[in-house]
Amino acid sequence: MTENNNASAAADQPLVRIRNLSFRRAGRLIFDDVDIDIPRGRITGIMGPSGCGKTTLLRLIGGQLKPAAGSIDFDGMIINQLRRKSLFEARKRMGMLFQSGALLTDMNVFDNVAFPLREHTELPESMIHDLVIMKLEAVGLRGARNLMSSELSGGMARRVALARAIALDPDMIMYDEPFTGQDPISMGVLIRLIKRTNDALGLTSMLVSHDVAETASIADYIYVLSDGKVVGQGSPDEIRDSESEWVRQFMDARPDGPVPFHYPAPAFEDELLAGTRESS
């Protein structure tokens, strides 16, 4: 195979390829032999009921957690087998945007976006300046560069966090519940921004969200997780039309269905009786 053929073969491969992933937490099986592909250049939505493991999945991909079994391949590197230094390098290629935004409160907007560039590169300050201004322009907040993070609205803080997440030009960006707590206008701004950032920078995006309509409006492909498994996958239209009970319960926000209301617990009567025994 020529070098060119190799390059185009790689471009056809998913950026993240998860195979036979199993993961336990506190004795509970969070993932049970799961396969997931995250295609390059696309936005992949990860949905599912609360506690099904969406954030855990992002942390497994970022190598902050290790699976009990299976492999997480990120662009040819098996994340769960990497040594510290290579994992650190791989992580630089993944931008993360968490719900809380987590800006550094004692810094202004400019310094928050400059932070990863100052930490991870040797670039001269003049170049850092231009890069920060470019990233802030991309999220529409160049004019807010001198504001302290405490002076930002929730929506603006998330946009600054996005500018910071793309500061090192990652290959992939993982959004964890980016819309939570936003009013409809800033939600609309964020949705457009996620789509525009993905397309303009040729990124690969993973979008963890409960917001069905918003996620379906920009995702190219959606995985629905529940009870340790992938219970549905497909284009937003396929997911909307799915007849799976698991998918329907989530998409139609039904309180009853295959997902139990109760977190696993010992039998109710046993626990009440144990209380009586303890107090006697």
Ligand SMILES: Nc1ncnc2c1ncn2[C@@H]1O[C@H](COP(=O)(O)OP(=O)(O)OP(=O)(O)O)[C@@H](O)[C@H]1O
């Ligand atoms: N540090 C931890 N120690 C033990 N169990 C944990 C820990 N963090 C999460 N869990 C458990 O792992 C499971 C998956 O949690 P996770 O946060 O990934 O779910 P999620 O799908 O992102 O939920 P949500 O939509 O509510 O944010 C939950 O049952 C949770 O209780």
